[in-house]
Every structure is written in C-alpha cells, then in structure tokens.
Amino acid sequence: MGNVLELADVRKSFRPGFIPKKREVLTGVSFTVAAGEIFGYLGPNGAGKTTTIKCVLGLVFPDAGTVSLFGRSPLNPRSKDRLGFLPENPYFYDHLSGREFLDFYAQLSRVDKTERAGRIDRLLRLVGLERAAEQALRKYSRGMLQRIGLAQALINEPEFVILDEPLGGLDPLGRKEIRDIILGLRAAGRTVLFTSHILQDIEMICDRVAIIVGGRILSQGRLSDLVSEKILFTEITLAGVDDASLADFGDRLQTREGRTLLKVFDETRVQPLLDLVRERGGRIHALVPRTQTLEDIFVDTVARR
Amino acid sequence: MTILVIARHTFKEAVRDRILYLLLFFSSLSIILARVLAVLTVGDRVKVVKDVCLASIAFFGALMAILIGTGLVYKEIEKRTIFTLISKPLRRSEFLLGKYLGLVLTLAAMVAAMTVISLAVVFLHTFTLEIQMLPAVFFIFLELMLLTAVAVLFSCFSTPILSSLFALSFYLIGHFSWGLDTLIRKTPPGIGRTLLRVLDAILPDLENFNIKTEVVQNLPLPSGFGLGAAGYAVVYTAFVLLLAVLIFRRRDFV
Numbered sequence: 001m002g003n004v005l006e007l008a009d010v011r012k013s014f015r016p017g018f019i020p021k022k023r024e025v026l027t028g029v030s031f032t033v034a035a036g037e038i039f040g041y042l043g044p045n046g047a048g049k050t051t052t053i054k055c056v057l058g059l060v061f062p063d064a065g066t067v068s069l070f071g072r073s074p075l076n077p078r079s080k081d082r083l084g085f086l087p088e089n090p091y092f093y094d095h096l097s098g099r100e101f102l103d104f105y106a107q108l109s110r111v112d113k114t115e116r117a118g119r120i121d122r123l124l125r126l127v128g129l130e131r132a133a134e135q136a137l138r139k140y141s142r143g144m145l146q147r148i149g150l151a152q153a154l155i156n157e158p159e160f161v162i163l164d165e166p167l168g169g170l171d172p173l174g175r176k177e178i179r180d181i182i183l184g185l186r187a188a189g190r191t192v193l194f195t196s197h198i199l200q201d202i203e204m205i206c207d208r209v210a211i212i213v214g215g216r217i218l219s220q221g222r223l224s225d226l227v228s229e230k231i232l233f234t235e236i237t238l239a240g241v242d243d244a245s246l247a248d249f250g251d252r253l254q255t256r257e258g259r260t261l262l263k264v265f266d267e268t269r270v271q272p273l274l275d276l277v278r279e280r281g282g283r284i285h286a287l288v289p290r291t292q293t294l295e296d297i298f299v300d301t302v303a304r305r
Numbered sequence: 306m307t308i309l310v311i312a313r314h315t316f317k318e319a320v321r322d323r324i325l326y327l328l329l330f331f332s333s334l335s336i337i338l339a340r341v342l343a344v345l346t347v348g349d350r351v352k353v354v355k356d357v358c359l360a361s362i363a364f365f366g367a368l369m370a371i372l373i374g375t376g377l378v379y380k381e382i383e384k385r386t387i388f389t390l391i392s393k394p395l396r397r398s399e400f401l402l403g404k405y406l407g408l409v410l411t412l413a414a415m416v417a418a419m420t421v422i423s424l425a426v427v428f429l430h431t432f433t434l435e436i437q438m439l440p441a442v443f444f445i446f447l448e449l450m451l452l453t454a455v456a457v458l459f460s461c462f463s464t465p466i467l468s469s470l471f472a473l474s475f476y477l478i479g480h481f482s483w484g485l486d487t488l489i490r491k492t493p494p495g496i497g498r499t500l501l502r503v504l505d506a507i508l509p510d511l512e513n514f515n516i517k518t519e520v521v522q523n524l525p526l527p528s529g530f531g532l533g534a535a536g537y538a539v540v541y542t543a544f545v546l547l548l549a550v551l552i553f554r555r556r557d558f559v
Contacts, residue, residue, distance in 0.1 A: 091386060
C-alpha cells in the first residue's frame with residue numbers, strides 16, 4: 001500500500017518574542033505513514049509532536065524539508081478533503097450547540113445538504129453525545145469537548161485522521177471507547193496518526209511508532225520489531241522458603257506477611273527455584289515474566305539522548 | 306461558497322458580542338439626545354438633529370468596526386479554533402475574506418438599526434421621512450467597510466489592543482490628512498514637497514466619504530462624487546484586503 005503521509009528532513013525553528021536567537025523545534029524529522037495503519041507518534045512534552053502535526057496541516061511552514069499529504073502539498077484543499085484532525089485540548093465555539101457545531105464543520109467540508117443531518121446523528125451516536133447534541137459547547141466538560149472534536153474530525157469521512165493526544169482528559173471508560181473508535185477506523189480501512197505520551201495506549205493499538213525527542217526522530221518501526229520478545233527478568237512471589245536459600249537465585253525485593261518477592265534475571269534459574277519451593281513444601285503465589293515494553297524503549301531512548 | 310459559510314458563522318458570532326449592543330445603546334442615546342440639543346440651539350434645529358444623527362452613525366459605526374474587526378480574527382488564532390478550520394478544505398484567503406464579509410454584514414445590520422432610529426428621531430421633529438439622509442449613510446458605510454478591512458489587516462499580525470490603536474490612528478489620519486494639501490502648498494519645491502506628495506498619495510483620505518454637510522444643508526454634491534468615492538472605497542479596500550491575505554497566507558499559527 002502507498003504512503004498517505006511523507007515527511008523528509010523537516011526542520012522548523014521559532015523566534016520566541018523579540019529574542020533574536022532561534023529555537024529549533026524540529027531538527028530533521030523524517031517518517032512515513034502507510035495507508036491503512038495506525039501510526040503512533042510518541043515523545044515527551046515539548047519534543048516537537050504538535051509542531052510536526054502543524055507542519056502536516058499547513059498551520060506552520062517548515063524552514064526546510066518536504067511534507068507530502070496524499071502526494072500533494074498540505075496546503076492543497078484536495079489533500080484536506082481526505083483529512084480529519086483533532087487538536088490537543090480542543091476549544092470550539094462556545095455559543096454553538098454540539099449539533100450546530102458539527103453542521104458548521106460539515107458545511108466547511110462540503111458535505112452534501114441531504115446527507116448532513118444523518119451523518120451528524122451517526123457521529124453524535126458514535127462519540128456518545130446524542131443527549132448533549134442541543135447543549136451549548138460552553139457547558140461541555142473537557143471529555144465531552146474531546147468527543148465532539150473527534151466527531152468533527154470524522155465529519156467528512158476522511159481517509160486519514162490525525163489525532164493529537166486524543167485520549168487526554170478522558171476517564172478510563174471514555175479512553176476505551178475512543179480506542180475502540182480508532183480501531184474501528186482501521187477496520188474500515190482508514191489511516192490514523194495519533195500522538196500520545198501515554199505509552200499503554202500506543203502499545204495497545206498502534207502498528208508502527210516513531211519516537212521523537214528534542215525535535216529528532218530517535219527510533220521508529222513496527223512495534224513488533226522495536227519491542228523484543230526476550231524475557232528481561234521474572235518476578236516470583238513465593239512463601240515457605242527462607243531468605244538465605246533464595247540468595248543464589250536473584251534479588252530479593254521485599255518480604256511481607258511471609259511472602260517474598262524475588263526478581264530472577266537468569267531465565268535458566270527459574271525452574272530450579274520452583275523445584276526448591278516444591279521440595280521445601282512452600283508455595284508460589286505469582287510468577288510474572290517481564291518482556292521489554294514500549295515504555296522500556298521510550299525511557300531508554302530518552303535516557304540515551 | 307466556503308467564504309459564505311464563514312461569513313454567516315462570523316455574523317452569528319459577532320451579533321452575540323455584548324460590546325456591539327453597548328455601542329448601539331450609546332449611539333441610540335446620542336441620536337436621541339440630538340433632539341434635546343436642537344431645543345437648545347438657535348437657528349435651524351432640523352439641521353442640527355440631522356447633523357448629530359449622521360455624526361453618531363459615523364462615530365459609533367467606526368468604533369464598532371474597529372473593536373469587532375480587530376478581535377474576531379485574533380480570537381480564532383488565540384483560542385486555536387483556527388487549527389481545526391484550516392485542517393478543512395479551506396484556503397486561508399477564503400477564511401479571511403469570509404471573516405471580513407461576516408463583519409461587513411454585522412456592520413450593515415448595526416448601521417441599518419442606527420439609521421432607522423435616526424430617521425425616527427428626525428421624523429418626530431419634521432413629520433417627514435428624510436430619506437435624503439440615506440446617501441450620506443451609504444458613504445459612511447463605505448468608509449466603515451474600508452475601516453473594517455484595515456482592522457482585519459492589523460489583526461492578522463497584532464494583538465487586539467495594538468490593532469485597535471493602529472486602526473484608530475488610520476481613522477484619525479484619514480480624517481485629517483486633507484491638511485497635508487495646505488502643507489504641500491506652503492512647502493517650497495524640493496525633496497520635502499515630494500515626500501509630502503508621496504505621503505499624501507499613500508495616506509487615506511476618509512473625507513472623500515463625508516457628504517454630511519451637503520446632505521444636512523441640502524447642497525448639491527460635486528459632479529462625479531458618487532462614482533469617485535465608491536471607486537476610491539473599492540480600490541482602497543481591495544488593496545488593504547490583498548495585503549491582509551498576503552500576510553495571513555504566510556504566517557505561522559503557533
């Protein structure tokens with residue numbers, strides 16, 4: 001499948017206020033988003049995630065490098081016909097109701113008048129705001145604004161959706177619902193790029209990720225390629241064996257109410273430990289093998305820099 | 306068509322602005338007070354009423370154009386609603402021109418309201434509908450269209466307070482720039498006079514739209530005045546809007 005989005009060596013700097021010195025925000029960002037995938041754009045606060053997205057949307061102009069959206073300039077309205085966008089901490093027109101707001105954006109997206117009402121109803125249902133449809137947006141909570149923002153991003157049935165921190169401000173149930181919507185978009189053949197600093201969300205639903213730190217992409221690829229299946233260590237909670245006998249197996253982390261939490265780094269030592277516990281008539285309460293997570297990679301990438 | 310969608314939305318947003326109604330209230334007060342003022346005047350009272358009514362429309366209309374014009378575009382940037390708007394298939398120029406058109410519609414509604422009140426006040430004095438005041442209102446409206454374009458231009462790159470100051474300066478300079486003619490005549494030929502002539506060509510001459518005296522005194526208008534003033538308004542407004550679009554097209558929305 002072709003690429004929906006291509007960024008090549010994008011650089012951007014800003015001049016804060018009257019200070020003549022430029023502050024470099026993006027120092028050569030390159031990545032591609034393929035059609036039909038969920039692409040996670042990951043980075044700590046201030047890493048340049050939102051600036052990258054602004055370059056893609058044509059909200060800021062890169063100093064150097066190229067951005068290609070559906071093979072065209074991001075400023076071309078024909079590219080934007082196929083695009084949906086939800087900003088971080090969205091703010092919309094206070095005086096409009098949810099339905100009026102979606103109608104306004106539907107008109108801007110040139111949605112046919114005959115289709116508009118039906119599509120708005122469908123989207124309000126999708127994001128769970130049917131009951132708040134006639135309510136003014138100034139009365140919406142942050143989570144509700146996030147939901148109506150997602151609805152406006154989908155108003156033109158876009159092929160490519162960019163979501164900037166879409167799960168921020170939502171409760172656990174709301175996050176699951178939005179995650180399901182994103183997965184539903186992929187199932188419908190849409191492409192999604194979303195930024196987050198919540199690693200679990202990205203790990204749960206993304207096909208590929210890029211990690212940006214200090215305006216530079218430090219790591220990118222398929223999640224399965226980035227995250228190793230190798231077991232880093234095994235955490236075992238056991239009882240009935242004295243601490244001295246456990247010293248050879250790994251690091252004892254804590255002992256509480258007769259239970260010892262042991263961290264075993266050598267995978268080959270797990271079976272002998274289990275044998276020892278059985279011999280002594282002890283009990284295994286938990287055995288958790290820890291593989292590498294996206295968080296480990298992220299922390300490692302940020303620390304290496 | 307997208308321009309019209311933005312214009313309609315801007316109109317709906319602007320007419321909810323409380324400051325607009327505050328200004329409308331004070332302009333109405335000023336128009337009604339014209340009648341009181343007329344009582345205290347020696348001479349043709351009707352002329353005083355008409356003069357104060359037209360001056361009120363011009364002054365409060367200018368305040369409305371400046372205060373709303375400088376705020377609306379800036380607000381879209383400040384509150385970041387522009388992020389989602391620009392992500393739609395909408396050119397920046399369409400957004401800006403739509404905003405401008407919406408503001409002009411708002412001003413048209415406000416000027417219409419002030420005109421109705423003025424005509425009513427004059428009617429109470431003369432018991433005739435003084436529709437000859439309407440051409441003066443029309444040229445005031447042309448001036449306000451130009452002033453709104455200037456306010457929008459400044460709001461493309463500046464804060465509302467600074468933009469208001471700039472637009473107000475434009476308004477004041479526009480009404481006093483005729484004084485340059487006298488200065489040019491009194492300046493000896495040379496670089497000084499040439500510079501003054503350049504300045505005279507660049508600076509707006511908003512007195513081009515002022516036919517209040519002619520209307521109030523029932524004097525004939527200079528020949529070709531209507532077309533000349535309307536042409537001046539169209540060309541100057543188009544130039545200012547073009548400048549605004551050029552600036553807006555290249556600016557970063559951080």
